[in-house]
Structure formats: C-alpha cells, structure tokens
Amino acid sequence: MALQTDIGNIANIPYWTGGDTLHQVIGIIIYIIIVSIIFSIFGYMVGWLERKLIARAQYRHGPTYVGMWGLLQNLADLIKLLSKEDVIPENAFRPLFAVSLPLLLALSIFIVLLLPYSPTLQATNLGFGLLIIFTIVSFLPLLLFTAGFSSGNKFAGISAQRSILVLLSYELPVLIVVASVAMLAGGYSLDGIISSQAAHYYFGLLMPIGFVVFFIALLAEFERPPFDLREADSELIAGWLTDVSAPYYAIALFLDYARMFLGSVLVSILFLGGWLGPSFLPPLFWILLKAFIVSVFVIVVRATAFRMRVDRVLRFGWLWLIPLSLINLVMTYIVFVR
Amino acid sequence: MKAERDGLPATLSRMKSAGFDYLVKITAVDYVDHVDVIYLLRNLEPIKDEIVEVTLSTSDLWLPSVENVHKSADWYERELSEMFGIEIRGRKAPRLLLEKWDGTDPPLRKSFAWDAPYKTKGEKA
Amino acid sequence: MNITRINVGPVHPSTHGVIRLVVDLDGDTIVNVEPHIGFLHRGVEKLAETRMYMQIPPYTEKLDYVAPMSYDEAYVATVEAAMGIEPSEPAKYARTILLELQRIASHLLFLGTLCNDIGQMFTVFMWAFKDRDMVLDLLQEAAGSRMFYVNMRLGGLNQDLPPSFAEHALSLMDYMEKRVFEYEKYIEKNPIFNERMKGVGVLSRDKAKELGVTGPVLRASGLNYDVRKANPYYVYDKFHFNSKTLQDGDNYSRYKVRMLEMQESIRIVKAAVRAMPEGSAKGMPVKLRSPVPPNRISIVNRELPRGECLMYMVADPQKPYRLSIRSPNFINLAAIGSLARGARFADLFAILGSLDIIMGCVDR
Numbered sequence: 120m121a122l123q124t125d126i127g128n129i130a131n132i133p134y135w136t137g138g139d140t141l142h143q144v145i146g147i148i149i150y151i152i153i154v155s156i157i158f159s160i161f162g163y164m165v166g167w168l169e170r171k172l173i174a175r176a177q178y179r180h181g182p183t184y185v186g187m188w189g190l191l192q193n194l195a196d197l198i199k200l201l202s203k204e205d206v207i208p209e210n211a212f213r214p215l216f217a218v219s220l221p222l223l224l225a226l227s228i229f230i231v232l233l234l235p236y237s238p239t240l241q242a243t244n245l246g247f248g249l250l251i252i253f254t255i256v257s258f259l260p261l262l263l264f265t266a267g268f269s270s271g272n273k274f275a276g277i278s279a280q281r282s283i284l285v286l287l288s289y290e291l292p293v294l295i296v297v298a299s300v301a302m303l304a305g306g307y308s309l310d311g312i313i314s315s316q317a318a319h320y321y322f323g324l325l326m327p328i329g330f331v332v333f334f335i336a337l338l339a340e341f342e343r344p345p346f347d348l349r350e351a352d353s354e355l356i357a358g359w360l361t362d363v364s365a366p367y368y369a370i371a372l373f374l375d376y377a378r379m380f381l382g383s384v385l386v387s388i389l390f391l392g393g394w395l396g397p398s399f400l401p402p403l404f405w406i407l408l409k410a411f412i413v414s415v416f417v418i419v420v421r422a423t424a425f426r427m428r429v430d431r432v433l434r435f436g437w438l439w440l441i442p443l444s445l446i447n448l449v450m451t452y453i454v455f456v457r
Numbered sequence: 458m459k460a461e462r463d464g465l466p467a468t469l470s471r472m473k474s475a476g477f478d479y480l481v482k483i484t485a486v487d488y489v490d491h492v493d494v495i496y497l498l499r500n501l502e503p504i505k506d507e508i509v510e511v512t513l514s515t516s517d518l519w520l521p522s523v524e525n526v527h528k529s530a531d532w533y534e535r536e537l538s539e540m541f542g543i544e545i546r547g548r549k550a551p552r553l554l555l556e557k558w559d560g561t562d563p564p565l566r567k568s569f570a571w572d573a574p575y576k577t578k579g580e581k582a
Numbered sequence: 583m584n585i586t587r588i589n590v591g592p593v594h595p596s597t598h599g600v601i602r603l604v605v606d607l608d609g610d611t612i613v614n615v616e617p618h619i620g621f622l623h624r625g626v627e628k629l630a631e632t633r634m635y636m637q638i639p640p641y642t643e644k645l646d647y648v649a650p651m652s653y654d655e656a657y658v659a660t661v662e663a664a665m666g667i668e669p670s671e672p673a674k675y676a677r678t679i680l681l682e683l684q685r686i687a688s689h690l691l692f693l694g695t696l697c698n699d700i701g702q703m704f705t706v707f708m709w710a711f712k713d714r715d716m717v718l719d720l721l722q723e724a725a726g727s728r729m730f731y732v733n734m735r736l737g738g739l740n741q742d743l744p745p746s747f748a749e750h751a752l753s754l755m756d757y758m759e760k761r762v763f764e765y766e767k768y769i770e771k772n773p774i775f776n777e778r779m780k781g782v783g784v785l786s787r788d789k790a791k792e793l794g795v796t797g798p799v800l801r802a803s804g805l806n807y808d809v810r811k812a813n814p815y816y817v818y819d820k821f822h823f824n825s826k827t828l829q830d831g832d833n834y835s836r837y838k839v840r841m842l843e844m845q846e847s848i849r850i851v852k853a854a855v856r857a858m859p860e861g862s863a864k865g866m867p868v869k870l871r872s873p874v875p876p877n878r879i880s881i882v883n884r885e886l887p888r889g890e891c892l893m894y895m896v897a898d899p900q901k902p903y904r905l906s907i908r909s910p911n912f913i914n915l916a917a918i919g920s921l922a923r924g925a926r927f928a929d930l931f932a933i934l935g936s937l938d939i940i941m942g943c944v945d946r
Contacts (some may be wrong), residue, residue, distance in 0.1 A: 177708035212609070273588050277607075344701070345774055353596040353699050354928050425774040426701020428928045429610055480794050482905040486896050497881075497892065497908075501791065501805055504812040508881075529794025532916040540627075555620035555945060564628055565904075 123288040132359040162376035176422035203365030210271035217229035227377040260286040267359030278358035286438030295444040323390035329447035345424035383413035483533035522547040539566040599941030627829035649688040657733035664875035664916040668728035673738035673863040688887035699935030738865025780789040783933035797889020803831035836936040
C-alpha cells in the first residue's frame, strides 16, 4: 500500500500538470516507464499463461525448458525473431507494409498509457477519456486492413476484406454499449465511471446484457477465437500475417499481448469496477487481478471454441449483438437514468 | 464380359440402365502385344459386380471416353492416358494428372525402360 | 463477376499432405476448385512389378500412412487369393481385430484433423491423438511397431498375438467406448460446430453414385455399401454389426458416420477378442521364392477406413505382372470439385477434412 501510494504520488496528475515544464517532462517519462513495466510484466505473464493453459487443455506440457516452468520461452522466441532477417515480399506496397504493424502496436500502447490503473496512477483525467480510447480502438481494424492489403498476398488480401467486415458489424455494438455505460456513469471520464460504480453496483451487474455483448464484440475486435477470422490458420494460413517475417512478426506477437491487456483492462474498468476492491491490497492489484481473470476466460474460450464462418459472424453481429446492445441501451435509460 | 472398343460408351450406358451404375475402377494391363482395359462396374442394390474388358492392339491405342456415362471416369481416364499412353477420344485433352512426363514411354507400359533391381531367372536385364 | 484465383497448397496448414487446390473465388463463394495431385506419386504400381511378392507389403503400407495395416492386409489377401491360400481360423480372427483397431485409429485422426480444419486449433486434435496413441500401443504389442507394421504374412500374421493382448484390448475398448461418447457429447452440442457442418457440402444420393465416392462418404449419402457386409471376409459375417448409413450427405453425416463406425468397430473388436479360438495365427515365413500362383488374375476388395480398396493383380511366377490399386481417396478427392462449388471459402476446408484424404493413397 505504501509503495503503491509513493509510486502514485510521483506520477499523479497534480504533479505533472501543475509543476514547471521540466517536472512535467520527468513526470511523463516516469509515468510511461511505470505503466510500461506493468504492461510488459502482465502481458508477458498472460502470454506465458496462454501457452501453458492451452497446453494443459490439450494434454501437453507447454514450454518447460527455458527458465523455470518455461517462463523465459517467450523471451527466447522474441530474441530469435528479432535476430532473423526481415523479408518484405516483392509485390508488397513497401511504405504501407512497413508502417502498418509498428503503427498498430504504437496505437495499442498509446491506449494502454491512457487507461487509469488506480486513483493516483493515471495519465489524464479528461472528461472524454472513453471517447479518445474508442476512437483509437475503432481505428485498429483499418490498420489491419492496410497491413493485409499492402502485403500483396492474396490470403492477406482476403483477411483484409474480412477485417473490414468485422469493423462494420462489431464496432457498432461496442460503441452502443459504451454509450450506455457513459449514460449510466453520467460522463465519458473513466475515473468517473469507476467512482460511479463505487457509489452503486458494478456495471456488469447493472447491465448484464451489455457486459456480455461488449465482451463478445471485443473478442471479435481483437481477433480472439471463435472470431479469429482474420488470422484463421486453417483457412488463410495466417491471414494478414502470412507474409510478415521475423521482426514484424515479433511486433505482431507484442500486439497480441497488448490487445489482450487492453481488452481485459477495459472490461474490468467498464464493468467490473476497475480498481475497486477490499482495501487490504492496493487498488492496482485489484484492477490487474480483474484483468487477469478476464484474460484467463478469453484463453479458455480460445482452447475450446470452433471458428465461426464469415457470413455467420456478420449475421451474429447484426442479428444478435446490435439489437441486444440497443435493448441494453434502452433498458439502461428506462431503469436507471429516467 | 468382353466388349468392343467402338461400342463401349453404348455398352456401358446399356449396363448403367440395367443397374450397373457405379463405376468402381478403370484399369489396364499391358500384355506387350496388346493392352487390356478393364472397367469394373457395380450394381449397388442388389450388390453385384461386373467386369467389362476391352482389348486394344498396342499399335492402335485409343479409347472412346465414357465420361458422359460415368462422371467418375474422369480421373481414371486421365490416369490411364498418362500411365499407359492410351489416347482418350471424345473429351478435351486433359492436363496431366499425376506427373510431368518427359516424353519417354508411359510409366506403366512394359516397354518403360528402367533399371529393375530384381530379375527372375531367364529375364534379361 | 470478379474472380480471384487462389492457390491453396502445396504448402498450407490444412491440405492433409501435399495437394494443390486452385480455387476460383467470387467474393467469398467458390466458383471452381481444381485439385492438382501427384506430389506424392511414388510409382508403387510400377515398383510392384519389379519386386518379389513378399517384398511389396512395405510399399503398399506406405500408401496410406494413417492406416498402414489395412493396406498391408489388402495386398497380402490379394496374393493369398492368387496362390489359393486360406488363412487359419485364429489368423482370421486376429486379422479382423487388428483391422478394426486400425480403423479406430484412423477415424480418431480424422476427428482431430477435421476439428483443426474448422478452426478448433489442436484441442480435439490432441485429445484424439492421445487416444490414437493408446490404440497404436496395442498394435505395437501385436505387431512390434507403431506405424509401419509389415505384420501380415501369407496365411496369417508375422507372430501370434501376445497372451496379454486380449485383456489389454478389452480394457482399451471399454475406455474407447467412454471416450467416443465424450467426443460426441462435447463436439455435437457445440452450436458453431453444427453450423459449420450441417447442410454444408451436400452430396446427394444420386450424385454420390455418379461421382463414385466410397466408404464413409458414400454411406453418409444414404447408399449402404460396405464390403464387410456386401462381401464378408474373415469373420465379419460371424458378428452382428451394423454398417451405418445416414441420409443427409452433408459434412455432418460424413463426420457422424465415422463416429458411429468407430462404435461398431469397438463392438467387433470386443466380440472377436472374446470369440478368438485357440491355436497359432502364424503364417508362412517370408521367403524370396514363393509358390507359383495358380490364379493368373485375382481381384480382392477390402473395406479400408477411408473406403473400398480394390486390388487387381495379374500374377507371374515370382512377382506380380501387374498390380492395380483402386485407392478410395483418389476417387473421393475427385468429388471435391462438385462438393465445394457454391460453398464458402472457409467451407472448402471443412469439406476437405470431412472427405478425409490421405495423399499418399491418392497419388500411389
């Protein structure tokens, strides 16, 4: 608790919004370092856990040799990937191909930096934090499209088309649910959303339909099974990653963990009360614990789900998720707001 | 059952209307002076098999296509023309099914030259 | 119409070996599929013409590397027919047991790869492989090898089944019964699985006959042809079992027929192990010089896990003059064009998986 408060005090808002320029810069750098460390450790552990859990579901052991319980396996893979030659295919549109993936990762990490992690550990307390975040989240499938389209591979091209289809059918429910969350909280501030949950109940309890819809739509947004159409291994080889070689592939792996982290933290902030929890442990612990549980659930879904077909995914999105999210919006308005 | 080459599609379609509507396999045996082409047909209910044999002289290797009678003959005929060098008339010249061949004798003909590792007595290497 | 032409394979995660499918797509709908085969062509039929009779089983085994013993047996049975050798009674039982075990092992692989193809990456696959490994353990006990057995000899087997075999087989079959039930319970209730399988890749009864498909693919289309029933060999006529037929002819029936067949195989193995007579199942030792075959032409058909295999052999004194193999996969694969036309691109792999192609057998 004490340590947590100290970290928070270094990086808290008054410190680097109120001080002089030097202090602001130092504050920003320290904040970025702290959040990056949290994000890296969490992402790395979830990545390792994903390999282990899925191995367990499949009567395998998963990584065992590198480090204790294979903990360093992902690091070894990363080093291997980074030390390999990067091959950009001849018929790829080079500038776009080279920029898309790094930009995707950068944007994902940017959102990670914008999220609040505890009452004191947050970058901004702007009133429209939620809007900024979902503006950028909506931009991610477009970048996937450019990444797939520019690689000049037909499989990647199909994957890029699918990425647009997913954008069309799953962006809407996410935004509608976000709108109902904002309505319930009375604003777009993430801090406000959590304090509103502290005052009443967790939003996941108040609007279970919205919670489920948001979770499913987020699975589709972030290419998790059963909606991994864009990376469908058994159909499209690796989808938009088919022609992506070593260092770029390492970025893609990073991106996977970043999106996993992002998604699970978002779910825990919007629906599970964020950092709220019994006070014997620091708030940061609670938000990470909730995010961790959400991640484990996502992994278990991956270990058991069959992949849906494109047309069915669209149908599911338009026939179920969008109506349900609208119902959720209306019910939220009628029951809680009016 | 023996059949004539020219009336082969007619024979098979007559047998098809008599119930033998399932083509099991088309295969051939090269007897050096002649090639026997064997059509294995089956009546599925009640189950009954029938063999139609066509004898071709080695110097005049062609067969009428029966693809219009049995659709499943497609791949078998392609295999036949590739492996035995039998020209299948009445269908468009197919792409080679199994192999790219360099213009020597078709592989399943006895004249196909290769170094057979085991020889029985009396057989020349 | 804007057609995209895509090359699926020869290097692709779900081509089951080396096959190249040239797929023409209109949007997400398949307009045409043209299979290119021959990447695994080894000329087995030609090789057979240069080898002594009992030198050939290792070649025929490698045709279908998922169920090698079935091909081994089909070839040896052809030679037996040519030479007029009748296997001993214990050998008949032993062969029946081993063939059915091989069928279970093969169908388990089908289950795993099918689930991979429709996007359940490796969970069901690993489960099925674990069970397949247990069946292979049993086959290893009987034949001394896990993959390529070369266990069949003229008139019997290479060695007797070990004394512990019966007990192990019965306990494994009890376990397999439970497992098959579990697979059905877990997989068939999955809505996505049903959505991907039911009504996809429909092969009607007439079409199936016309395209000449065999085995489970034929039986899924409502045509009840099973060599074990139609032309019983060994002791298949002594046990009661059903050759299951389904009417729909879609992916789901092709999957379900194999699951039902696995259950029937378990029953056959159990019954055959219990009824196994005393005596030696050993066949003739392998000699380079074998007896002169009295029958010039012999035709033998067998129900392999993937369908009917028919061997047409013209016999010479020491080696076959011509060995022609009717491969079930060859003709099943030829049906992919008409099955996949009009389906979605993702369905192509579900259909390919449900046909259960082994490329070694297609190319020969």
